[in-house]
Amino acid sequence: MSNNRRCLLQAALGTGIGMLLPPCARAQTADPRNARPQEGDRLVYADGDDKGKPVKPEALPLGGPPVTAMPQEAASGTVRDGSRLNQILVMRLDPTRLQGETTERSAQGVVAYSAVCTHSGCDSFAWAADKQSLKCPCHDSEFDPADGAKVIGGPAPRRLPGLPIKIVDGQIVVAGAFTGRVGGTTN
Numbered sequence: 001m002s003n004n005r006r007c008l009l010q011a012a013l014g015t016g017i018g019m020l021l022p023p024c025a026r027a028q029t030a031d032p033r034n035a036r037p038q039e040g041d042r043l044v045y046a047d048g049d050d051k052g053k054p055v056k057p058e059a060l061p062l063g064g065p066p067v068t069a070m071p072q073e074a075a076s077g078t079v080r081d082g083s084r085l086n087q088i089l090v091m092r093l094d095p096t097r098l099q100g101e102t103t104e105r106s107a108q109g110v111v112a113y114s115a116v117c118t119h120s121g122c123d124s125f126a127w128a129a130d131k132q133s134l135k136c137p138c139h140d141s142e143f144d145p146a147d148g149a150k151v152i153g154g155p156a157p158r159r160l161p162g163l164p165i166k167i168v169d170g171q172i173v174v175a176g177a178f179t180g181r182v183g184g185t186t187n
C-alpha cells in the first residue's frame with residue numbers, strides 16, 4: 001500500500017485501528033522533500049531550463065530580479081520540493097544597500113526570502129525594478145528585500161521570512177532556518 005493510501009485509510013479509521021498505524025503527519029515530516037530548508041542545503045533553480053541546477057551568485061543580475069529556488073539536501077541530492085512553502089526568492093543586491101540583520105544573513109549581496117506572501121499565501125512575485133521591491137500581484141503587498149523584506153505597502157501583516165545563506169565553493173548554501181513562519185495567514 002502506498003503512503004498516501006495508508007494515510008487515507010488511517011484518516012478514515014479515525015481513532016480505531018488507525019491509532020496503531022504510524023502517524024502520517026510524522027511520516028510526512030520525515031520525508032526530506034517536505035522538510036523546511038536545512039543548514040547545508042544548496043539552492044537550486046525551482047523551474048525553467050536550469051531546474052534542479054545550483055544557483056550561482058554570478059548568474060544573478062545585480063539589482064534583481066530574483067529567481068525562484070528550492071533547497072536541495074547536499075548529501076542525497078534530494079530537492080525539497082514536496083511543499084510549496086519551500087520556495088525561495090534569491091537575488092543579488094548592492095551590498096551597501098543592505099540594512100541591519102539583512103547584511104548578516106547575506107553573502108556577497110545575495111539575499112534569500114520565502115517566496116510565499118505573508119498575506120494570503122500567493123507565491124508569484126513581481127519585481128518592481130524602479131523601487132527594487134518585491135510585489136505580490138494578488139493584493140499588491142510590497143516588500144523591501146534590502147531591509148529584511150519588511151512590508152512597504154499593501155495588506156501583508158508581516159515581512160517575508162528571511163533565509164540565512166552563505167557561499168561555499170561558488171554555490172549558495174543555506175546557513176540557518178527561516179527567520180519566521182512561512183506562509184500566509186491561512187496556511
Ligand code: FES
Pocket residue numbers: 117118119120121122136137138139140141154155156184
Ligand atoms: S496574497 Fe500577497 S498581497 Fe495578498
